[in-house]
Amino acid sequence: MNELKSRYKxxxxxxxxxxxxxxxxxxxxxxxxxxxxxxPEINRNNNEAKRVLHTYSFNDVMEYFFNGDxxxxxxxxxxxxxxxxxxxxxxxxxxGFVSALDQLKxxxxxxxxxxxxxxxxxxxxxFGLTGYFEYVMTASxxxxxxxxPEPLLKVLDYFGVEPKxxxxxxxxxxxMQSAKSAGVPFISYKSNLPSLACIQHHAEIVHHxxx
Numbered sequence: 001m002n003e004l005k006s007r008y009k010x011x012x013x014x015x016x017x018x019x020x021x022x023x024x025x026x027x028x029x030x031x032x033x034x035x036x037x038x039x040p041e042i043n044r045n046n047n048e049a050k051r052v053l054h055t056y057s058f059n060d061v062m063e064y065f066f067n068g069d070x071x072x073x074x075x076x077x078x079x080x081x082x083x084x085x086x087x088x089x090x091x092x093x094x095x096g097f098v099s100a101l102d103q104l105k106x107x108x109x110x111x112x113x114x115x116x117x118x119x120x121x122x123x124x125x126x127f128g129l130t131g132y133f134e135y136v137m138t139a140s141x142x143x144x145x146x147x148x149p150e151p152l153l154k155v156l157d158y159f160g161v162e163p164k165x166x167x168x169x170x171x172x173x174x175x176m177q178s179a180k181s182a183g184v185p186f187i188s189y190k191s192n193l194p195s196l197a198c199i200q201h202h203a204e205i206v207h208h209x210x211x
Contacts, residue, residue, distance in 0.1 A: 004210040006108040008185075009165040011209060012155055015114035017054060017171035018189045019097055020123070025090035026053045029082055030061065036078045037071050055172030057115040057145040084119040093127050100202040101132050104209060111135040111155050113168065113178075115145045135159070147177035152184050169205060 016022045030053055031041045042049055052064045062079060066072040104110060110133050114120060117140040124130055135158050139145040142154065156166055163183035170176065170186065176193045179186035187208060188195040197208055 004107070006104075006209050007211055008108055008167040008209060009161045010109040010111055010155070010159045010167075011104055011205075012111045012113050012152065012166055012168045012184070014168070014170035014172070014175050014189075015112060015116055015120065015123070018094065018169055019112070019129075020091050020093060020127070022091045023050070023054055025087040028090050029079075029087055030065070032082055033065075033075055033079045037075060051172070055115065055146075055174045057139040058117050059139075060115075060145070084122050088122075088126060091123075094202060096202040098128070100205050101129075103206050105132060108209060109134050109159055111137065111159070113137045113146070113151050113155055115139045115174065147174040147181070149178050149181035152178050152182040156182070156184070167209065169199075 013019055016026070027042060027044065034041055042053070044050070049064075053061050056064065058079070062076055066075045069075070101110065112120065112133050112135075114137070116123075116138055118138070120136050120138050124133065124136070135155060137151045137155050139151075142148075142150045144150045146152075152166075152168060156163060159166075164185065166184050168175065168179045168184045168186050169189055170179065171189045171191050173193065176186055176188070176195065186193075186195045187205065188198045190200055192198055197204075199205060199208075
């Protein structure tokens with residue numbers, strides 16, 4: 001693929017739902033908080049709750065469940081004791097992801113922009129992704145996580161590129177909204193959000209990146 005040229009100077013990936021199938025680990029995490037407080041598990045048929053816990057930052061998810069709650073502080077304190085290592089067994093990498101990275105690497109810069117706060121370094125190490133990404137933007141590095149444009153704008157600033165020179169791949173409305181506000185072209189992964197394209201497999205991204 002050396003004869004091909006990338007349309008974009010940097011390709012940016014969301015983590016949960018794009019790099020990792022992590023929905024089960026998210027349920028495990030927040031259900032442990034509910035269990036600690038003596039509350040029933042989150043209703044898996046509640047699509048709004050599923051959307052929030054799968055795409056928003058930790059603080060925003062906790063506020064969704066506990067804003068104004070008498071046990072809010074207790075919930076936050078306990079949640080911060082749950083370690084990533086306890087949740088890793090419930091995660092798996094999306095099929096074809098590393099293969100796609102191998103095809104992109106060397107032709108365009110690669111980055112991550114996630115609403116995760118503290119676990120990305122461990123995820124990168126545990127899932128064999130060391131050396132692929134030049135920059136990793138997490139919710140802990142910004143004042144306003146996605147859907148605010150701040151995380152993507154910081155990625156653009158790091159690479160010194162214009163919005164149109166980057167491509168963001170995400171699966172949730174927060175990703176789409178962040179990309180739109182930042183002016184970054186957006187591709188939707190396994191979802192039917194308004195975007196340049198909706199892809200179902202990581203192999204498809206190659207066709208959108210190379211001219």
